Amino acid sequence: MSASDLLEGLPSRVHDVYAKFAQETPDHPAFVEAGRSWSYRQFSDAVEAASRDLRELQIRPGDRVMVASENSVALGAILFAIGRLDAWAIAVNPRLSARELEQIRSHSGARRVLFNSALSREAADHALRAGASTRSIGPFGGIGVAPLNEEARAEPVEADAARQVAALMYTSGTTGTPKGVMLSHRNLLIAAKTSGVLRRTGPADRIYGVLPMSHIVGYSILLISTLMHGATLHVVSKADPAALAEAIAKDGITTLYGVPATYQRLLEYKAVKGISRLDRGRLRMMCVAGAPLDLTLKGRMEEEFGIPLLNGYGITECSPGLAGVREKRPADDETVGPILPGVEHRIVDRNGHEVPAGSVGELHVRGPNVMLGYYRSVEQTRAAIDPDGWFNTGDLARINGEGDLYIVGRTKELIIRSGFNVYPAEVEAVLNAHELVVQSAVVGRKVDGNEEVVAFVQLLPGAAIGVDELKSYSAGLLTSYKRPGEIVILDALPAASTGKILKHKLRELANGSKIDPATAAG
Template sequence: MTSNDVDMADLIARLPRRVHEVYAPFAETSPDLPAFVEAGRVWTYRHFSDAVDAAAKDLADLAIRPGDRVMVVSENSVALGAMLFAASTLDAWAIPVNPRLSARELDLIATHSGARRALFNAALSKDAADHASRTSASLRAVGPFGGIGVGALHEAAKVEPVEALSERQVAALMYTSGTTGAPKGVMLSHRNLLVAAKVSGNLRRTAPGDRIYGVLPMSHIVGYSILLISTLMHGAALHVVSKADPAALARALAEEGITTLYGVPATYQRLLEYKAVNGIAQLSRGNLRLMCVAGAPLDLELKRRMEEEFGVSLLNGYGITECSPGLAGVREENPAADETVGPFLPGIDHRIVDRDGRQVGIGEVGELHVRGANIMLGYYRAPDLTAAAIDRDGWFNTGDLGRMNEREQLYIVGRTKEMIIRSGFNVYPAEIEAVLNTHHDVVQSAVVGRPVDGNEEVVAYVQLLPGARVDAEALKSYAASQLTAYKRPTELIVLDALPAASTGKILKHKLRELALAGTADMAATG
């Protein structure tokens, strides 16, 4: 099936050739329009365009060549945005990297990518400064940005071919997180990113005068594609935030004219937790007109509370790194009352299939496969992984389980690998999490499966509000009253905080490790 909300051929034909060209029209016709707000300072489109040009000159002087890979290790900042676009002007591949990664993780990316150089925004964060020091990077300015650690030149780095066509030239190499194996570098072309950014901005009606709150990291796909590229493509301003802070978010909404907020469920959970802990009667909405959420299952209690707080619909969406990222989203003009991620975005072909590859019917759960101009070129230096993910007809296997309703709205049920098979029944963690999250003392929860005696059991991890008195047994009883027997958690564990990536996305592989360790402990003591 295909979504044809717009003429995709015409949309693609009107796109620029490279991602760094998106802000050029505004730099020329509206140079004094604000492009960024960072720590109280406004960067106009002219200022930013000049900064990118200066950074590109310095990168060339640092021997960055067309076809090279260049790592930029930084928290969200104007400097990060400028260096990513500077790489584009040189036809180098940008690799945005979160400085909160460990030394092992960062070194794996550097080795796998064959990066020509690594740049560290040491002036902005201790994490980046520590990485710069560890790698003996020398501090200097890159463009107008001081305190940038410049790593040693990788003399043996080989350039990749430069392609004139935007659909064939790699713009960004995004390394996926959340696995314990070797890093996977997702090759996203200029067209991949431009299509995703344009469709997103059009659907959200982004325009000059909008101020987007940029808390999701640009080192991850939503921050890079939807916040950075799409904002500048549509003439809006990005309010750059280096680290998530619910108090700062509340102030920005009240005082700084934020019109659009993108977050993961944890963004909104922490905002409501901040309100409760500080005894705030009502958070100020300010100029907020749009709230969007993606990246993890959305529970309806959180949705209800946020919409009640601000009088704005919380629009759920769905995407993954390999798809640049957007695949589906609830439309502003047609908000949803449930947890649907909405209809598919324009230009997305989709099919939902069973284990034998046959399409399932309306309401039936299957594995989601998609196809479109936003689908990655493949995994870098991993042709076997690419062939396993994208078939010869261009269909990409998302690895997610979904179902469609009769109104062509998509529901994500869970990951194929996360589905728990208990006594022959399929158990979807998202359903159990949704029940646990409705408890008034629960901040967030995560459910994983654990193998036991030829079967699987359900293990739930829960984070509570500070001062909450409910215990694990009471929460198990609460869940049992709303779930059939095979869906009920065998074990429920309360943690001070659930392990999470910098986006707020819960790292379920860490919880699986904990659950398996628990099995080993029980075996050892039993």
């Protein structure tokens, strides 16, 4: 399957993906949310009504519209409605702080900010601070509408789907500083199509939608791809392992997407509740991405449900998919699978020269899924995408003789200790394999002329193990320069709404001062 094959038959705009099903199978469920089913016809009507209301709120083509909401049918409909007006959709998680939301609002120059106050206290609090008035948008009530930003300037509108921005997605990357990723309609459409084709998504599928639509996987792979292929999205506002286990057992879930933490928490729930075996129901596919997958977790999930846990790899700037393990060729190791169709790749050294086959280098990619650039940041865009269209992922990778990609670590996360390269993912895999460890994160700490390895660890509730025992355990499995100089036990690791560990916060903690594990854990 080539890029031209993927581009064939794509609509020109994201909001057109469900039109075929609204016409041909109007009564088929597009969404299930809190026990209520929304048919394709009902959802299509909701998007049209929402777009009329947004127009009344003076949203113009080229405007940026920010929506703070947990996962919901309302959020999906409003995002599509924004696209119908050729405005730019900015989905943000309401659990962000007021400071973080203001950063995004200010940088984007949003014409309006909407808050789904009916769904969460966080959104309602933000709406109150913003002086928002409450009204309905389409059939969805309880939406806080902030005052109009009269100074907002509309961006030019492009007829070409490859040039018109559909979504502005803010990502903090490894630094914690938000960057606005401009994703075109074609970027999102081709990523959604590729995902659905490779995973054989069809009307019989019910996909569990726990990853936030404010995150690229939730937006592109769950929301857009599900509707593009006529399937049903089981919308979940907040992650809850008990609810997930019940949905798999009783609600006909066929496809589950998650980050490693999704599966870790599911197994933790099983252990705490003393469940002998989780009910697989109709589940036919499990997919994971967003963070390194340790083989112990992979093996435990595959034993639990009797199907492969398919690892994948992507990045917001690439809409997101870049590689994925195929259902027909599951892997026994930590590979993220072959590069996806239509994506060119090369692995280079620090001087930009391609490395020998099988060697580790920086992964650069090119294709119709690569972003237009970072909003209002020409310099950052030029640093990320070269004149020939190659995007620097910032990830260290290698490819084996069979074409399988392995992500070794982030370029910026590489720890150089006494002249030796230490890849955090390798140390984390060792720690995560311990039966009492839920998850871990490894970062570097600068010392005079060197770096130290610092590991943060989250244990199973009630686990009776200390730092010295963990050090002794890792010492038996890692060579001396890879061993953590310090291990810090925390009740929970700082994480984004997706479950992805926020390493920049841990790095700040590790480099701020010598850590007292007792106080850090409390």
